[in-house]
Amino acid sequence: MTDNPVKDIPFCDALIMMIDDEPLVMEVLQTCLEEHGYRFFSKIEDSRLAVEAIWEQRPDVVLLDLNMPEMDGFEILRALRSNPDTRFLSVIVLTSSNDSNTKLKALELGATDFLAKPVDRSELVLRIKNTLTVKAYQDQLAFYDTLTQLPNRKLLLDRLDWAIKAAARDGGEVAVLNVAIDRFQQVNELLGTQAGDELLVEVSRRLLKSLRDTDTVSRANHDPWRNIARLSGDEFSILLTDLKSSSQIVAITERLRQCLREPFNIKQREIYITASIGIAMYPKDADTTDTLMRHAGAATAYAKEKGRDCYQFYSAEINAAAQQRMNLEHSLRRVLERQELTLHFQPKVCPFTGAVKGAEALVRWYSPDFGFIPPNEFIPIAEETGIITQIGEWVLRKACEQNVIWSQQGLRLTMSVNVSAQQFRDNKFPVIVQKVLSETGMDPELLILEITEGVLMGDTNRVGDLLFKIKSTGVHLSIDDFGTGYSSLAYLKTFPIDELKIDRSFIVDTPADSDSAAIVRTIVAMARSLDLSVVAEGVEEESQLQFLRELSCDLIQGYYFAKPLPAAEFEEFCRQRAGKAASANDTVKEMKAVKEEKSAKGQQIPRSGDA
Known part of the structure; x- marks a missing residue:
């Protein structure tokens, strides 16, 4: 034994697993390998237990018999190669068959090497050595990025x-x-x-x-x-x-x-x-x-x-900021458990009557440790850490519950809820929407889910499939911040969109800035041609409101009417606006009459909007 060139090999600590329905064959193989310095073995006689044993023990190399009852070697190879953790596991196939089709099939399924039965002892040792050498080289690849080939x-x-x-x-x-x-x-x-x-x-x-x-x-x-x-x-x-x-x-x-x-x-x-x-x-x-x-x-x-x-x-200041962010992230992970989130609601108002037609649910966080945390501080952290999916589902549920309460009080409004990119990318999201609607009892016709344009980009088939599944629940879909991303007629025609929300960046300078005004006119015209509703957000001045009225924009959001309000204050605001809306109806009727008269004369007049 001392003259054997493979004695004292550097892979003596390798775990070798043998899977064979013949115990005697495994005993012979183990005895041979022990003589050449290998010390650790695992023997599986029942092939049905093989895959689970491999996942648990993570052997360095597997000696796999092909012809076994219950579960043959081909099935085991399929299972191993379908799992990322065992996809590259070294598997030496043992077979008594000289049929080339059998070997080809095993290779196609990912076999690393072959040994013919009865096994030649010297060949077995050399095949094991070569396989473990390759594995050692592959382990070196663990230090390099597979995509760029740079060090990791x-x-x-x-x-x-x-x-x-x-x-x-x-x-x-x-x-x-x-x-x-x-x-x-x-x-x-x-x-x-x-x-x-x-x-x-x-x-x-x-x-x-x-x-x-x-x-x-x-x-x-x-x-x-x-x-x-x-x-x-x-x-x-x-x-x-x-x-x-x-x-x-x-x-x-x-x-x-x-x-x-x-x-x-x-x-x-x-x-x-x-x-x-x-x-x-x-x-x-x-x-x-x-x-x-x-x-x-x-x-x-x-x-x-x-x-x-x-x-x-x-710098030290950056360290303090990083510590603050870490503390916020830590608290954010427990924000639902501690019930620190609340919803505020911003009214969506008819520009002609002043009546409140809907609400947008906006999440707010008050921390006992840090006080009020602005959304622009904690939402990015929630998105980076993935917590946004939990928060998003909480917002959806609470918004639906509040809408049901208002409906029972005779306040029938649409409820808009923002959907993050991470929520949307989850294939289970349509199921979550359906579940929330069912459990809260909300009318799907009143729920509007707002997504950004960037979410719609990428795999058109997958995005379209998700959107249609969401639409099948009966809800409406809105494109938030429209005009700031990848605005395209193509996806507006392809996807089941109901509403466009013009981003506030285009509203802030209208009507004084001609470029912004032109963009707003174009968006409204495009929406009209596609039979989509239009909402303008960020309205703060009378001149902006008048400009949007002239375009017959459907709904308005902004501080001109109200900032986001807690539920009780929102209800009071709606009651106040209801009185004003009643007196405004006469004005709207006059506008409609003028429109009808001019239309009869062949003059082109914008839509009067929702009265």
Whole structure:
């Protein structure tokens, strides 16, 4: 035994699982492998237990018999390759069949190698050794990003740790640049994830080229490949050593930003992107790997909050902001449990009569620890952490419950509820809507779900399928902030949309600004041609109201009438407006009479709106 060349192999700790309905065969195989240094085995005689055993024990290699009762080797291969956790598990098939079709089928199902029965002992040892060698190589791939082929976070942390130790020894400095692509999710939503992946690959190439063109990157490691990594998603990290001054970091950062500003050609479309870059330094900002990475991430988040397309050095103020955000996130995760959320309702008013026709439900958060938290502060955190789906369902349910209460009191109004992109992307969302409607007893005809234009982009078939499933519940669909995203007649014709909400950014300057006024006129005309209702939000002045009346806009939202109100105040507002609406009906009747008279004479007059 001592002369065997594979004795004392480096894979002696590997777990080898044998799946065979013949116990004697497994005993022979184990004895042979034990003689060559292998020590850990798992034997499965009942093939029906094999898949579960593999998932639980995670062997390094499987010796799989093909011909077994109850569940054969082909079925086991199918099950393994359909699970991401076992898709690349090494499986050596044992077969007494010399039929080429059998081997071909096994290969198609993902078999790694073959051994013919009866098994040759020397061949068995060599096949096991070769398979484990390949696995060892594959394990090395765990240190590299499969998409961009850049080092991944694990390898970067290892190199950063080495760089910090070297800097501590030599009295040098180390910097970490955290590069996050701005609004990357919009690319995925508009062009699909495949286009997003292509963009990330091109970004990695540009970053590499930019570092090659820079003579200030670590002289100890001239290959920039060693200095850049893809952390996750749209985030990259760059390690800089042998630094002389912060001006060197600024020069590199500006070069990186500039290289990303040039257009990318993805799927025959020009895409323009920017990046937010956070910078943290050793020993100034942190003295450990984890802390340095965390501070670079905090600086990146601060750069995004400042408006994106910029860079930010870490500071104590940023740390305080990051701590505040972390505290908010922690509290936000328990906000439903603690019942800290409430709903306010903004009236949707007829511009002609002043009558309240509907309400938009808007979530508010009052924290005992932090006081009132504005929505523009906690909603982005909720979206980033995924909590928005829970909050969104809570808002939907509470809004429906309130609408039922009002209906029972004789106040029959539509109820608009915002739907986040994460909620909409969940295939179960139509079921959730139906469940809430059923459990609250709300009339589906009164519920309006508001989604943004960006949500509609991407996989048209999937989006359309979801929208029609939602519509099948009987609710109405509205496009919120219309005009700020990817406005297109195509999706308005394709999808079952009922309402357009003109974004407040176009209303604020009307009618004085001719461009804004022209955009509003165009949106209203387009909606009319498609038989869609139009809501204008952000109305604050009489001149804006009059302009929208002339266009026969259906409904108005804005501080001109009322800010979002608690339920009790909203009810009182509706009662007050009801009295004013009654006196306004005479005016509306006069307007209709004038319209009918002029129409009879062939004059073109806008619609009078909802009276």
